[in-house]
Structure formats: structure tokens, C-alpha cells
Amino acid sequence: MSSKIILVLGATGGVAFSALRRSLAAGHTCIALCRNPSTLSSKFPDSKPPSNLYIIEGNAHSIPDLTRCLTLPNSTPVTHIISSIGSWPSLSSGFSLEDPQVCEKGMTSLLSAISAVRSTNNNLNNWYPRIVAVSSTGLSSVKRDVPLLYVPLYHVLLKQAHKDKKKMEDLLIGSSEEDWTIIRGTLYVDGKEGAKERVIRAGKEDPVKKVVEREELGYTITREDVGRWIFEQCVEEKQEKGEYEWKRRVASITY
Template sequence: MGQPTKTILFLGATGGCGLSVLRRSLAAGHTCIALCRTPSALLTKLALPSAPPNLTLHTGNAHDPDAVFAKLTIDDPHVCEMGMATLLGAIARRRAETGNTGWRPRVLVLSSTGLTSVGTRDTPLLMVPLYRGLLEVSRADKKAMEELLVREGRDERWTIVRPSLLTDGVEGGGVVRVGVEDPGEGRLERSEVGYTISREDVGKWGFEELIEEGEARWLSKAVGLTY
């Protein structure tokens, strides 16, 4: 017998990594719900003339509490932090209104390397100026998002994925190495340092390890992915 299907809400599915996970989830038969500002743009990226039966598209903003709440049945320097605050608030609201206090949806978060606060660096020394220069605004936003999730979502079932610098390379562009950190405990379990990884390989790893397998070993962990 195959794996049971899941219902998955995508916030930011038009991005490279999210798009890769969405495409694989649809092919596997999972029920997918995508909240995006321009649904037609998502269909174009999926190379589909219309939404398949297992994909529901909703027009909306991931910062709108009512829009995110309803779906639970880098212009903005705080886009990730605000999105996380909205999502956590919507989950709490759904529990309160349904009375189902034990409901714990699986939350998968795309972040970045360069954010570890324990142990050694997870980026090569040559990449440090890039992360602290051109990418500093985005890096600060993702750091705030992670801290909010760890602090306010300590009882949730979450995994943070931290890919190294993303490329548009094809799947199988290298051997994926996995670093593991427990941000809640401030403990580094395994360090891996690399320069880049393709969006396709991040999506493939996320789909296989976090959606299809759903292994408990990744719960409450920040997982660094690199070649």
C-alpha cells in the first residue's frame, strides 16, 4: 500500500524551493492548497493550463490573518517574520474556534544558512562578506522569523530548512549534505559547510524527508542543506 495522502498549505509556492516541493506533492497525489497573490503566475511556473483536481488556488496575501486562517480548514524587509507571526496566530485561532487543542499541523519553514548561533560557521569564510553585506536585510528577516518560531511555536511540530546559496541548477547537481542544529536547546548536532545548492535539490530533499517520510528526527530542528 502507498503512503496516505496529506493536505498541504503552501505560502510562497511561486518561489523556487516551494515550487519544487509543490510540483512533487501534486505528482504524489497530495491535496495542495496554495495561497498566492497571482494564481495564474503559479500555473505558468508549473507549466499547467489549469489547476489539477488536487490543487486549490486562492488569491491572497500571506500577511493577511483572515486569508491564512481561512485556508487552514522581497519588497518587504519583514516578509518572513510577518508571515510567521500570521501563520502562528492563524493556527492558534483555528484551535480556539474549533476546540481542537491537540491539533498540531506540520510546519516546514524555508530559511537560510548564515544564521546559526551555536558551534562553528555554516558558511565558507569567503561567503561571509556576501551574507553580511548584500544579503543582510534578508538574513535579518529570516533570523527574526526563526526566533519567533522557536519562541512562540515551541509546542508546534516544525522544521526549519536552511539551504546554502540557492542556484537554478538541475536536480542531482551534487551530493546533498545535511547539517543539524537544535535551536531551542542551542545545540549543534552536525555541521556541514558548503557554497551552493540548487532549488530543485532543496525541494527534492524537503519533499522526500519532510512530506513523504515525515520522520520525527527532524522535528524542532534547523536543517542545513548544501553540496
């Protein structure tokens, strides 16, 4: 398997860090854009990140910051972008999001940064990195993708977060030229690094044609295993008959 160059956004979170850790161990070069680089560094033994990781201080909503991260210092462009940014509900604001447009603004800025790099570098006119965007189940406009028990939870407590993630998804789905995969994990729970690996089931949807190609319903999955699935199926993805299975597809993953 050839070496990849992977930009990770939201790298300190459970999903993205799981994918990042596995990608580094596999020998891929990774770039992490962080508001506080020390937070990510502290996750590694002795707070010493491996040599194949570049940590860049910046904001995932800043087009100039993102543009700096889309190529290595030698101008080699990234091959994959894993975006797992999000906002936490705030108790002081009645469990509303600290930033109710965090995902929408992040994807808008990312697509603008990619376009800017293409337009300023003739060698990258046909550069289409795989964009892997972490979203949530409960957003399908084709068919219900969560158990009935979850419907009230998703439509009430998670309404604001889902509205933001849906706008993020729509930006990707509407970008006809980009290469993307949307990850909709079912309800996330904590899991320990190194825990016994469980079988992950993945539903498959074509949101452009509005077709569910494979249906899988479930209740939970750990953030650790969402990251594992992203690494195995998107970073290390193999072609089947000249095609990538998850290109321009939505994966609904669960146990």
C-alpha cells in the same frame, strides 16, 4: 504512505514550487495561497493545475486569508505548511528589500491564524501541523555554518534579509507548542527541473538546546533541490523509533 494535506506559501518561487510539484505527483492534496493565482496556474501544462491542487487568492500576511487555507472545504485541517515567502532586493532602493519584514510578518500572521483555528474548533485543540520554514545559512548562533569565503557576503549584502529571516526563525523556535522544521539552504542557484539528482548533505542543529548535532558546510544548492529535500525529508518523513528526525530541528543543506 498516507495522503497529506499541504498548504504552500510562496508557491510560485523555485523552492516552494519544487516541493509542491512533487507533493502533487505523490497524490497529496495541496493548497496554495497566491496573490496572483494565474501566475501559479501558468506553471502547469496548458495552464491547468491538477485536481488535487486548490489555488486560493490572498495574501500570506493576512490572518483571515491564512485561516481560510488551513482547512479544506470539508473542514479537514492541513497536515503540513511549507512557507517560502520572501522579498527581492530592489535596484532603485540600493539593493534593499522591497519588504524588509516580509518573513517576520508572514510567520507572525501564520502562527496567529493557526491559533485562531485551534481556538474556534474544539476538534482541533491538539492539531499541530508541521511548519516547514525556508530560511538561509549564516544564521546559526551556535556555530558558523558557512565557508569563511561567504562571511563578508552574508554580513554585508545579505544583512537585511538575514535580519528578517532570523526574526522569523526566532518566532518558530520560541513557539514551544508548535511542530516545525527550519530549512537553511546555502547559497541558492538556479537548476533545471528533471536535472540529474545530486547528493544533498544536511547539517542538523537543535536551536533550542543550542547544539549542532551534525555539521555540513558547502557552497551552493539549487532551489529545485531544496524543494526536493523538503519533499523527501519533511513531507514524506518517516518515524525512527517513534520520532521524526527533523521535528524542531534546523537543517542546513548543501551539495
